[in-house]
Amino acid sequence: MGKGGTVLGVIALILGAGGLGFGLITWIDQGKTDFWYDYKEDIYTPPALVYVTVPDLYVIVRLDASATVHMLFTTSTRILPDPLGFADMLFYFWIDGVQLTNPFTRAGPYQGDATYQYYPVALQYSQTLSKGTHNISIVVISETTGNFIRSSSLAVTRY
Numbered sequence: 001m002g003k004g005g006t007v008l009g010v011i012a013l014i015l016g017a018g019g020l021g022f023g024l025i026t027w028i029d030q031g032k033t034d035f036w037y038d039y040k041e042d043i044y045t046p047p048a049l050v051y052v053t054v055p056d057l058y059v060i061v062r063l064d065a066s067a068t069v070h071m072l073f074t075t076s077t078r079i080l081p082d083p084l085g086f087a088d089m090l091f092y093f094w095i096d097g098v099q100l101t102n103p104f105t106r107a108g109p110y111q112g113d114a115t116y117q118y119y120p121v122a123l124q125y126s127q128t129l130s131k132g133t134h135n136i137s138i139v140v141i142s143e144t145t146g147n148f149i150r151s152s153s154l155a156v157t158r159y
Helices: 003-032
Strands: 034-040 052-063 067-079 089-095 098-107 117-129 132-142 148-158
Touching: 034 052, 052 148, 067 089, 089 117, 098 117, 117 132, 132 148
Parallel strands: none
Antiparallel strands: 034 148, 052 132, 067 117, 067 148, 089 098, 089 132
């Protein structure tokens, strides 16, 4: 075997050892993903035109170091349509006492004419949080009375 073959063999060994090392690091690190979850089956009817947090639906996240977390909120809504305008419900994340303005999601019709309409809702977001304890919950505002949510869940994953 010539010098070129020896050099290629050494490069192949280095690449193989590097791939094995990265695979080992990834395998060892997979246990460092944390997951927090809360679920509320009950029906909640928010007051009209007031920003309120969904009661009894929150997650306390404790981080040993700064980390990126992914938040996912899901719920089912019942909306009483308004034939003259919006009858929406809007949802936002609430982190450490601060309401995020983006992202948000909206559920409901414009000038609907049904007795009630049902909409599934999903809201998700990723953000880097600092070391420490963080309280994450959901803010909702209903544009009309009679709207409600049920079967709500909030999940947070650190990665």
